[in-house]
Amino acid sequence: MYLQPILTVLATLPVLSLANTSPASPVPCKEIRLRKEWRSLTVDQRKKYIKSVQCMLTKAPKSKAHFPIVTNRYEDFVALHANASAGGRDLRQSTGGFAGALGGFGGSMNTGIHGTGTFLPWHRYVVWQYESVLQDECGWDMGQPYWDWYLDTPAAGGSWLKSPLFDPESGFGGNGAKLKAGESGLKGFGAGFGTGGGCVVDGPFKDMKLHIGPGAVMKMGSERCLTRSFNIEAGEAAGSKEVVKDALASKDFQTLRMAVEMPNITFTGGKIERHGGGFHNVGHGGVGGEMGDPFTSINDPIFFLHHTGIDRVWQMWQDQDLQKRISDTGTGLTLKTPIWMGLEAPDRPVGDVMDIINRDGKGFLCYKYETGSEEYFDKPAASGKPAGPVTSTTSAMSTSSTTSTTIQAKSMTTARPPKAMGKGKGAVGPATSRN
Numbered sequence: 001m002y003l004q005p006i007l008t009v010l011a012t013l014p015v016l017s018l019a020n021t022s023p024a025s026p027v028p029c030k031e032i033r034l035r036k037e038w039r040s041l042t043v044d045q046r047k048k049y050i051k052s053v054q055c056m057l058t059k060a061p062k063s064k065a066h067f068p069i070v071t072n073r074y075e076d077f078v079a080l081h082a083n084a085s086a087g088g089r090d091l092r093q094s095t096g097g098f099a100g101a102l103g104g105f106g107g108s109m110n111t112g113i114h115g116t117g118t119f120l121p122w123h124r125y126v127v128w129q130y131e132s133v134l135q136d137e138c139g140w141d142m143g144q145p146y147w148d149w150y151l152d153t154p155a156a157g158g159s160w161l162k163s164p165l166f167d168p169e170s171g172f173g174g175n176g177a178k179l180k181a182g183e184s185g186l187k188g189f190g191a192g193f194g195t196g197g198g199c200v201v202d203g204p205f206k207d208m209k210l211h212i213g214p215g216a217v218m219k220m221g222s223e224r225c226l227t228r229s230f231n232i233e234a235g236e237a238a239g240s241k242e243v244v245k246d247a248l249a250s251k252d253f254q255t256l257r258m259a260v261e262m263p264n265i266t267f268t269g270g271k272i273e274r275h276g277g278g279f280h281n282v283g284h285g286g287v288g289g290e291m292g293d294p295f296t297s298i299n300d301p302i303f304f305l306h307h308t309g310i311d312r313v314w315q316m317w318q319d320q321d322l323q324k325r326i327s328d329t330g331t332g333l334t335l336k337t338p339i340w341m342g343l344e345a346p347d348r349p350v351g352d353v354m355d356i357i358n359r360d361g362k363g364f365l366c367y368k369y370e371t372g373s374e375e376y377f378d379k380p381a382a383s384g385k386p387a388g389p390v391t392s393t394t395s396a397m398s399t400s401s402t403t404s405t406t407i408q409a410k411s412m413t414t415a416r417p418p419k420a421m422g423k424g425k426g427a428v429g430p431a432t433s434r435n
């Protein structure tokens with residue numbers, strides 16, 4: 001009973017000591033959005049979130065001047081992602097097709113948003129922007145929920161097919177219909193893999209009409225359904241504790257980004273086989289269908305939960321050595337590299353999105369994750385350095401971290417932060433501060 005307040009104070013110390021490096025500056029975040037794992041929302045909250053997404057599908061688009069193809073507010077984001085995946089505004093080299101979109105794998109190209117250092121910062125920014133639009137225009141009043149894939153693996157006592165994420169009533173619906181022989185689903189990357197491939201058959205998005213893609217195609221009249229093609233083994237393999245732990249052990253940003261993004265895939269006799277790595281692939285390969293399309297995966301609203309989960313891993317990694325990692329952008333990318341957000345939001349330098357609670361007051365992000373990296377470690381990581389985000393939730397959870405990891409993963413779903421945090425728009429404080 002008495003332990004909790006003490007732990008809370010201890011856990012806030014790193015924040016205070018950082019703030020103390022510039023004593024005159026006030027703490028910039030007035031409101032911190034609290035992002036929770038999907039199953040930590042109540043069923044009513046999940047339904048409300050889905051409603052907000054559906055609201056986006058009925059609202060008028062705002063980016064027609066850039067992307068004539070968009071038909072609703074949600075598609076503003078789809079067009080932006082397809083465009084940015086092909087190099088965005090800043091085409092510095094030929095980015096035709098898939099090779100172009102991924103042309104930077106391991107290299108230093110900073111156009112495009114996959115296979116380059118921009119991958120993590122761009123997606124952090126777009127998730128924030130989407131979260132802001134859900135709140136400002138579609139009535140959502142909490143932080144953007146995330147998907148912790150590990151919870152849906154047998155090792156954590158979960159199951160892909162029973163994931164609350166795919167629930168037809170309070171989730172995003174499940175697999176796509178199984179394709180008949182000779183029938184092709186999505187004509188693009190991701191076709192032919194997995195157990196479905198056809199239109200999603202249940203849940204709130206089964207009648208969703210897509211207009212952008214497949215691939216980088218931005219031509220009118222390509223209306224089609226939302227497809228999925230579950231590849232459960234790929235999803236579970238990429239979402240395993242080992243894969244995330246490996247990523248968290250990365251010594252620098254470049255290594256982390258590669259660990260996140262690069263699935264180790266081989267093709268044997270026409271069959272795709274995965275050998276760990278790249279949990280970016282849980283969503284894209286595991287959910288499959290539209291999610292397997294590097295340009296238009298964002299057509300599936302699950303995209304945002306998946307990428308918020310990825311952002312959380314980057315954050316957990318940053319938190320392990322915050323002072324240093326808050327400015328580590330790897331090679332080929334600097335804190336000044338602009339991030340292209342189309343008509344959706346102003347370009348921002350990478351440096352503006354490095355710190356999710358904007359300690360130096362130069363950025364704009366103000367959010368945190370309800371749970372940290374406890375579930376991935378048997379003991380609290382590195383003495384003196386908190387493993388997870390600097391929150392009281394983290395400290396409360398580490399007190400039980402000597403028990404088995406499976407139990408920890410389960411207790412995660414029931415752990416709740418102190419009451420004050422859950423108020424308002426997922427906020428801790430009163431006022432609003434965002435771009």
Ligand SMILES: *[C@@H]1O[C@H](CO)[C@@H](O)[C@H](O)[C@H]1NC(C)=O
Pocket residue numbers: 065066067083084086087088089090091095
């Ligand atoms: C992305 O959109 C911008 C603005 O419309 C455009 O100038 C640019 O050429 C587009 N990039 C690609 C790769 O299509």
Ligand SMILES: *[C@@H]1O[C@H](CO)[C@@H](O)[C@H](O)[C@H]1NC(C)=O
Pocket residue numbers: 264275277
């Ligand atoms: C990919 O997986 C194969 C098969 O397990 C392994 O031999 C290889 O070292 C892995 N490559 C990387 C980069 O992890």
